[in-house]
Amino acid sequence: MPTQPRNTKFIFVTGGVVSSLGKGLAAASLGTLLEKRGHKVILQKFDPYLNVDPGTMSPFQHGEVYVLDDGAETDLDLGHYERFTSGVLSKLNNLTSGQVYENVIAKERKGDYLGKTVQVIPHVTNEIKGRIYEVAKKVDADVIITEIGGTVGDIEGLPFLEALRQFAHEVGPGNALFIHVTLVPYIGAAGELKTKPTQQSIAKLREIGIQPHVVLCRSELPIERDVREKISMFCNVPSEAVIECRDVPHSIYELPLYLQEEKLDDIVCDRLSLPEAEPDLSAWKNFVERVIDPQHETRIGVVGKYIELQDAYKSIYEALTHAGAANDCRVIVERIDAEDVEKGDVEEQLDSVDGLLIPGGFGDRGIEGKVRAAEYARTHGIPYFGICLGMQVATIEFARNVAGLVGANSTEFDQGTAHPVICLLDEQKSVTQKGASMRLGSWVCDLRPGSRSFDLYKSATISERHRHRFEFNSDYRDQLEAAGLVIAGSAPDGTLVEIVELPKHPFYVAAQFHPEFLSKPNTPHPLFTGFVAAALARRLGVQKHAREAAVNS
Ligand code: GLN
Numbered sequence: 111m112p113t114q115p116r117n118t119k120f121i122f123v124t125g126g127v128v129s130s131l132g133k134g135l136a137a138a139s140l141g142t143l144l145e146k147r148g149h150k151v152i153l154q155k156f157d158p159y160l161n162v163d164p165g166t167m168s169p170f171q172h173g174e175v176y177v178l179d180d181g182a183e184t185d186l187d188l189g190h191y192e193r194f195t196s197g198v199l200s201k202l203n204n205l206t207s208g209q210v211y212e213n214v215i216a217k218e219r220k221g222d223y224l225g226k227t228v229q230v231i232p233h234v235t236n237e238i239k240g241r242i243y244e245v246a247k248k249v250d251a252d253v254i255i256t257e258i259g260g261t262v263g264d265i266e267g268l269p270f271l272e273a274l275r276q277f278a279h280e281v282g283p284g285n286a287l288f289i290h291v292t293l294v295p296y297i298g299a300a301g302e303l304k305t306k307p308t309q310q311s312i313a314k315l316r317e318i319g320i321q322p323h324v325v326l327c328r329s330e331l332p333i334e335r336d337v338r339e340k341i342s343m344f345c346n347v348p349s350e351a352v353i354e355c356r357d358v359p360h361s362i363y364e365l366p367l368y369l370q371e372e373k374l375d376d377i378v379c380d381r382l383s384l385p386e387a388e389p390d391l392s393a394w395k396n397f398v399e400r401v402i403d404p405q406h407e408t409r410i411g412v413v414g415k416y417i418e419l420q421d422a423y424k425s426i427y428e429a430l431t432h433a434g435a436a437n438d439c440r441v442i443v444e445r446i447d448a449e450d451v452e453k454g455d456v457e458e459q460l461d462s463v464d465g466l467l468i469p470g471g472f473g474d475r476g477i478e479g480k481v482r483a484a485e486y487a488r489t490h491g492i493p494y495f496g497i498c499l500g501m502q503v504a505t506i507e508f509a510r511n512v513a514g515l516v517g518a519n520s521t522e523f524d525q526g527t528a529h530p531v532i533c534l535l536d537e538q539k540s541v542t543q544k545g546a547s548m549r550l551g552s553w554v555c556d557l558r559p560g561s562r563s564f565d566l567y568k569s570a571t572i573s574e575r576h577r578h579r580f581e582f583n584s585d586y587r588d589q590l591e592a593a594g595l596v597i598a599g600s601a602p603d604g605t606l607v608e609i610v611e612l613p614k615h616p617f618y619v620a621a622q623f624h625p626e627f628l629s630k631p632n633t634p635h636p637l638f639t640g641f642v643a644a645a646l647a648r649r650l651g652v653q654k655h656a657r658e659a660a661v662n663s
Contacts, residue, residue, distance in 0.1 A: 126311030134187030173421025181551025448476025465645030468500030496620025561598035617644030
C-alpha cells in the first residue's frame with residue numbers, strides 16, 4: 111500500500127438518478143467552504159468516457175473545453191473549481207477512461223506487467239488509484255475533492271467506483287468521505303417528494319461496497335423532517351447528513367453560502383476530523399451582493415455559433431458576471447446567432463447592445479456574420495471585445511475595410527485568399543492529428559506601453575491561456591499598423607501577435623488568447639472589467655442623452 115502523503119483527506123462526490131444535478135458546482139462550493147476555513151483544497155474530476163480529453167468533442171456534446179496553464183484541455187467543471195477556489199489545476203486533475211486505458215495499454219506494450227493477464231481489476235483500478243496518490247503527492251493539499259462524472263449505475267463508471275472503494279479502504283476510516291448528490295423529485299399527482307430514486311441509487315452504490323457518508327438532495331421543495339428521516343433510515347445515513355440542496359435563486363455563487371447554512375461543511379469537517387473553524391465568507395458574500403443587487407445594468411451581445419447552448423461559452427459568461435460585479439452592474443447577455451447577423455439586418459440585431467463580444471470558435475459557419483458584427487462595432491463606436499476567433503475576425507474586418515486588402519481572410523475559411531492575414535504557422539502545417547495539437551496553455555505576452563491593455567493590466571508582461579491553431583500573419587503587420595491597427599501585445603520574441611486594438615475607439619480590444627479562463631469572482635479579469643466599464647459608460651451616455659432630449663423636447 112502506498113504511504114499516505116501528509117494527512118490529506120479525500121472527498122469523493124458521486125451523482126445519482128439523473129445527470130445535470132450540479133455535482134460540479136456542489137463540489138466546487140464545498141471547496142470554497144473548506145478553503146475559507148483555512149484548508150488547502152484541490153479539486154479534480156474523473157470522467158468515465160473513453161475520450162482521452164474533451165478537446166476533440168463537439169460543444170454540442172460537451173459544452174466548453176476549459177484550458178489549464180499547462181495546456182490540458184479539460185472538462186468545464188474544472189472552470190468551476192478554479193473559480194470557486196484558489197487552486198491552480200494541472201492536467202493531473204482531469205482523468206478520463208481514455209487516459210486510463212491509454213496508460214494501461216502503453217504499460218502492457220512495454221512489458222511492465224511482466225507477462226500477467228491485464229485486467230480491469232487490478233490494473234485499471236490501480237491506474238485510477240495511482241492518479242489520486244500522484245495528485246496527493248504533488249499538490250500537498252489538506253483536502254482533495256474528486257468528482258466522478260456520470261451517474262451511479264453507468265457501466266463505464268464501475269472501474270472508477272471500485273477504485274475509490276479500494277482507495278478509501280487503503281487510507282482508512284476518517285480519511286475518506288463519500289458525498290452522493292441525488293434527486294428528490296416532487297410528484298404533483300401524489301403531492302409528495304419521492305425518495306425512492308435516492309434509495310435505489312444509494313443501493314447501487316452500496317452494491318459496489320460504497321456507503322455514502324453524506325447525501326445531498328437536489329429538490330425543488332424543502333426536504334421536510336419525514337422525508338429526511340426516510341432517506342436516513344433507508345440509506346443508512348444519519349439524518350443530519352441528509353442535506354437539502356435546492357436551486358439557489360439568483361446566482362451560482364450563492365451556493366457555498368446556501369450549503370454553509372445547511373451545515374455541509376460542519377458535517378464534512380466533523381466526519382474527517384478537520385479542525386473546527388468558521389469559514390471567512392465576507393469577501394464572497396460581498397461579491398454575491400454585488401451580483402444580485404447592482405446599481406446599474408448593461409447589455410452585452412455575444413455573437414457566436416453555439417449560442418443556443420447554455421454551456422458553450424460558460425467561462426465567458428462567468429467572466430462577464432465577475433466584471434459586472436466589479437462595475438456594480440448587471441450584465442445582461444444577449445445571445446446573437448452569427449448566422450442571423452450574416453443573413454439579416456445588422457443594425458436591427460445589434461442596435462440594442464452596449465457592447466459586442468465575439469468569442470472563440472472553429473469552422474466557417476457564421477463567420478461573415480461575425481465580420482459584419484465587428485465592422486458594426488468599429489464604425490458605430492460600440493465597445494468590442496474579441497476573443498481568439500473574435501480577434502482573428504477583427505483583424506480580417508480591419509484588413510478588408512480599413513487597410514483595403516480586398517478579400518482578406520483566414521486560411522481556415524478560405525485557403526486561396528489573396529490576403530491571408532490569419533494563417534497557420536509552418537509548424538502547424540504538418541500536424542494531422544486533431545487532439546492536443548493546437549497552441550495550448552499559458553504563453554507570456556509583452557504589452558505595449560500606452561495601449562489600453564497595458565493600462566488595464568497595469569503590467570508590461572502577462573501570461574494567458576491559449577487554444578487555437580491559426581495566428582495573425584506577421585507579414586501583414588506593417589501594413590495593418592500603418593492603417594491604424596495597434597499591436598498591443600506580442601510574444602516576447604516579437605513573433606506572435608497576441609492583442610490588437612483600435613486607439614481612437616471607445617473600446618476595441620481583441621486578444622488571441624482566452625482571458626475568460628483566468629477570471630475569478632473577486633479578481634475579475636482586467637480586459638473584461640475594462641470592456642464592461644466601456645459598455646456601461648455607453649449605456650449611461652445613451653440614457654443621459656435620452657433624458658436631455660426629453661427635457662428639451
Ligand atoms: N479557429 C481558430 C483557430 O484555430 C480560433 C480558435 C478559437 O477561437 N479558440 O485558430
